[in-house]
Amino acid sequence: MLTLKLPDGSTKQVPPGTRPRQVAEGIGKRLAQAAVAAKVNGEIVDLERELNDGELSFQILTEKDAEALTVLRHSCAHVMARAVMRLFPGAQLAFGPALENGFYYDIDSDPPIREEDFPRIEAEMKKIVAAAEPFERFERGTPEARALVFDMKQGYKVEHIDEELSKFPSLSFYRQGEFIDLCRGPHIPHAGKIGAFKLLSIAGAYWKNDDSRKQLQRLYGTCFFSQKDLDTYLHQLEEAKKRDHRVLGKQLRLFTISQQVGSGLILWMPKGATIRGILESFIKDELMKRGYQPVYTPHIGRLELYRTSGHFPYYRDAQFPPMYFNYIAGALDLIHYRLSAGELDADKEKQFQEWLDLAGYAAPFYRAAKTTEEKLERVHESALKLIDGIGINIPKYHEAKTHAERAAALNDWLKEQEGYLLKPMNCPHHIQIYKAEPRSYRDLPVRLAEFGTVYRFEQTGELSGMTRVRGFTQDDAHLFVTPEQIEVEVGANVDLVLFVLSSLGLNDYRVRIGTRDPESNKYVGDPADWEKAEQTLIDLVAARKMNYSVEKGEAAFYGPKIDFVVRDCIGREWQLGTVQLDYNLPKRFELEYVGADNRTHRPVMIHRAPFGSMERFMGILIEHFAGAFPLWLAPEQVRICPVSERFSDYGKKVEAELRASGLRVTGDYRPEKINYKLREASLEKVPYMVIVGEKEQTAGTVSVRDRALGEGKEAELGAMPVAELSSRLQKEIQERRIRQVSTASAGLSDTSAKFSD
RNA sequence: GCUGCUGUAGCUCAAUGGUAGAGCGCCACCUUGGUAAGGUGGAGGUUCUGGGUUCAAAUCCCAGCAGCAGCUCCA
Numbered sequence: 045m046l047t048l049k050l051p052d053g054s055t056k057q058v059p060p061g062t063r064p065r066q067v068a069e070g071i072g073k074r075l076a077q078a079a080v081a082a083k084v085n086g087e088i089v090d091l092e093r094e095l096n097d098g099e100l101s102f103q104i105l106t107e108k109d110a111e112a113l114t115v116l117r118h119s120c121a122h123v124m125a126r127a128v129m130r131l132f133p134g135a136q137l138a139f140g141p142a143l144e145n146g147f148y149y150d151i152d153s154d155p156p157i158r159e160e161d162f163p164r165i166e167a168e169m170k171k172i173v174a175a176a177e178p179f180e181r182f183e184r185g186t187p188e189a190r191a192l193v194f195d196m197k198q199g200y201k202v203e204h205i206d207e208e209l210s211k212f213p214s215l216s217f218y219r220q221g222e223f224i225d226l227c228r229g230p231h232i233p234h235a236g237k238i239g240a241f242k243l244l245s246i247a248g249a250y251w252k253n254d255d256s257r258k259q260l261q262r263l264y265g266t267c268f269f270s271q272k273d274l275d276t277y278l279h280q281l282e283e284a285k286k287r288d289h290r291v292l293g294k295q296l297r298l299f300t301i302s303q304q305v306g307s308g309l310i311l312w313m314p315k316g317a318t319i320r321g322i323l324e325s326f327i328k329d330e331l332m333k334r335g336y337q338p339v340y341t342p343h344i345g346r347l348e349l350y351r352t353s354g355h356f357p358y359y360r361d362a363q364f365p366p367m368y369f370n371y372i373a374g375a376l377d378l379i380h381y382r383l384s385a386g387e388l389d390a391d392k393e394k395q396f397q398e399w400l401d402l403a404g405y406a407a408p409f410y411r412a413a414k415t416t417e418e419k420l421e422r423v424h425e426s427a428l429k430l431i432d433g434i435g436i437n438i439p440k441y442h443e444a445k446t447h448a449e450r451a452a453a454l455n456d457w458l459k460e461q462e463g464y465l466l467k468p469m470n471c472p473h474h475i476q477i478y479k480a481e482p483r484s485y486r487d488l489p490v491r492l493a494e495f496g497t498v499y500r501f502e503q504t505g506e507l508s509g510m511t512r513v514r515g516f517t518q519d520d521a522h523l524f525v526t527p528e529q530i531e532v533e534v535g536a537n538v539d540l541v542l543f544v545l546s547s548l549g550l551n552d553y554r555v556r557i558g559t560r561d562p563e564s565n566k567y568v569g570d571p572a573d574w575e576k577a578e579q580t581l582i583d584l585v586a587a588r589k590m591n592y593s594v595e596k597g598e599a600a601f602y603g604p605k606i607d608f609v610v611r612d613c614i615g616r617e618w619q620l621g622t623v624q625l626d627y628n629l630p631k632r633f634e635l636e637y638v639g640a641d642n643r644t645h646r647p648v649m650i651h652r653a654p655f656g657s658m659e660r661f662m663g664i665l666i667e668h669f670a671g672a673f674p675l676w677l678a679p680e681q682v683r684i685c686p687v688s689e690r691f692s693d694y695g696k697k698v699e700a701e702l703r704a705s706g707l708r709v710t711g712d713y714r715p716e717k718i719n720y721k722l723r724e725a726s727l728e729k730v731p732y733m734v735i736v737g738e739k740e741q742t743a744g745t746v747s748v749r750d751r752a753l754g755e756g757k758e759a760e761l762g763a764m765p766v767a768e769l770s771s772r773l774q775k776e777i778q779e780r781r782i783r784q785v786s787t788a789s790a791g792l793s794d795t796s797a798k799f800s801d
Numbered sequence: 802g803c804u805g806c807u808g809u810a811g812c813u814c815a816a817u818g819g820u821a822g823a824g825c826g827c828c829a830c831c832u833u834g835g836u837a838a839g840g841u842g843g844a845g846g847u848u849c850u851g852g853g854u855u856c857a858a859a860u861c862c863c864a865g866c867a868g869c870a871g872c873u874c875c876a
Contacts, residue, residue: 247871248804255873259804359876503802688833723837
């Protein structure tokens with residue numbers, strides 16, 4: 045006999061080999077009908093799985109359990125794949141997992157699946173659901189399993205077994221009618237459990253997320269136990285899209301992006317700039333209190349600076365091209381880059397070919413070149429033509445035998461050319477300020493702060509509103525500290541980030557500690573330093589009782605970091621605040637301070653930005669407040685709405701008084717009806733509306749409407765003297781009171797265990 | 802960068818290969834009002850750009866640019 049411990053605390057004895065379905069039937073008919081899967085010792089299993097171990101915790105999962113929905117969605121992915129296999133014979137299946145809000149299946153099909161195919165795929169799925177056939181699990185020894193998927197002509201499954209699953213003695217499959225899929229499970233008992241589903245989108249995704257592998261089609265869908273739940277979800281999704289910062293930014297005239305200026309470059313309009321200015325003052329005040337010193341540095345710096353820091357040319361592809369004074373240097377720079385890379389992938393090849401065409405050099409030969417070596421040879425010939433044709437003297441280039449040597453020769457020459465780079469980071473500039481004077485241990489920590497604008501050439505596919513841009517301003521600072529000061533300073537900065545986030549009511553974030561991946565050679569520095577630094581960060585966060593996850597391989601190349609990650613209205617994650625430890629740049633720039641022992645020591649750097657970037661922070665904030673900023677941030681705090689033009693003069697007098705008290709006020713003196721003016725002010729998310737008419741003018745008061753209270757009568761605060769309104773608002777501003785945040789989350793931000801509440 | 806979708810008035814969107822439209826906004830006039838849309842009229846277009854097919858292209862084809870979704874990337 046084996047013992048089952050049920051959720052209500054009771055126990056049940058059943059013979060070995062009993063299935064969860066039978067247990068459910070033993071408890072009650074309704075439970076058996078509602079059963080979707082079972083949770084045994086924390087593991088979710090099929091209802092038909094035989095129970096074998098001695099003492100088990102046991103729970104039947106029904107529609108009410110969130111975990112059941114995950115099982116349902118995974119099964120729905122199978123149903124979708126089955127429908128696709130019927131309509132697209134020969135389609136190859138890859139992976140098809142459940143997601144937080146749905147599921148996908150990666151499919152390789154010829155002809156490709158298109159969005160216009162969705163209706164017939166959905167129709168086929170409907171048939172499968174209506175048939176309500178069971179999901180049947182069976183196992184095969186791994187060699188037989190491989191033979192089975194091979195016979196089914198499922199190449200990706202074969203590859204997956206060969207690459208990762210061959211270490212297991214046996215593998216499980218699920219059969220549903222004619223459809224068999226290699227799958228770990230678990231699944232719902234039969235397809236009829238799927239109450240409502242919908243295909244949502246299709247997009248490319250690389251096989252095993254590896255961009256050197258084939259790109260497959262990822263079919264996204266979602267499903268629920270009931271049509272009502274699906275409708276609710278789709279409605280929430282629509283609501284969430286309404287607070288998209290790209291939509292609100294346009295509607296509320298906060299920012300714009302002009303193709304004339306360029307992709308990914310934000311133009312802050314007056315209202316957006318007002319909010320940003322307030323945020324900047326807010327953080328500046330905090331920094332002054334915390335011993336920071338302001339600095340200003342330029343937007344560009346010499347290439348040599350970034351060669352030393354390692355940013356150039358290491359992040360070459362992520363930067364705007366360098367600016368050389370010598371017009372030929374740009375071309376040789378490109379050639380150097382290609383030669384030093386030692387290979388040319390398809391993109392670089394295309395880019396280089398275009399350049400050759402433009403320059404009129406050797407393009408036909410290059411085009412005909414097949415191997416990397418041949419191509420590099422053509423690159424080399426172009427360099428020779430340039431060097432000899434223009435008459436530049438680089439003797440070492442002609443003597444060089446290999447492409448690597450040639451690259452080095454070019455690099456030597458390039459280093460002598462004056463060139464500049466749009467700064468990709470502020471640290472090299474701040475480092476120069478640190479180095480501008482000798483430093484004693486008594487001076488440390490040195491904390492240099494700047495709203496520093498940096499430029500990074502993000503790939504086109506990455507650009508997104510304000511959250512992923514090519515030019516942005518970090519609320520940056522660099523701390524130069526002794527090793528002993530690390531803990532206190534990092535801690536103080538974690539507290540600063542927490543203070544900033546809580547000041548804005550941004551509570552839905554997660555904390556990520558990025559550590560190095562010891563397998564990777566991306567990271568520089570002493571492993572012992574890394575160990576210590578990583579542990580310091582973990583201890584700090586743990587001591588503050590924060591939810592966090594340690595993520596290997598997420599560190600910066602120079603040190604581990606603590607990131608504060610939030611989600612946007614459609615569930616994408618963005619890093620905002622960050623605190624990073626750096627042992628690398630102090631070495632590269634040979635930073636020093638004189639210690640108490642009168643010997644020189646190397647400081648440690650802390651990079652940190654509580655907001656991250658002003659652009660991204662603003663984007664997230666717009667969505668967080670759905671455009672309805674709290675009073676202290678609202679670009680327009682009060683709008684005067686006279687009942688008719690007869691009261692414009694009184695309105696203007698009130699406007700002037702309120703403005704004199706420091707409030708941001710406007711007046712609507714158009715010959716429109718009061719309803720119309722109030723509607724418009726509400727839609728523009730002005731927090732307070734002031735109505736002035738006959739009564740107010742006579743009594744010397746104003747009637748106030750509070751947008752946060754609603755749309756009808758409930759929003760009326762009644763009449764009060766101007767002074768009273770003014771002091772009331774001043775108080776709200778001073779407290780930086782937050783009265784409403786967006787709730788239109790589409791269930792996208794409150795279901796993940798990673799996020800704290 | 803890759804895959805797919807999209808690009809029409811300031812905004813949101815219509816328009817079988819056959820004269821480019823609506824609502825909102827804007828301007829003018831009428832209306833002067835009491836807490837979320839008063840009325841009438843008017844202006845506003847290189848249908849993203851460049852090629853091509855066709856008697857004829859917003860519409861079909863090709864290329865480019867841009868946006869959206871996802872993947873890869875993110876110092």
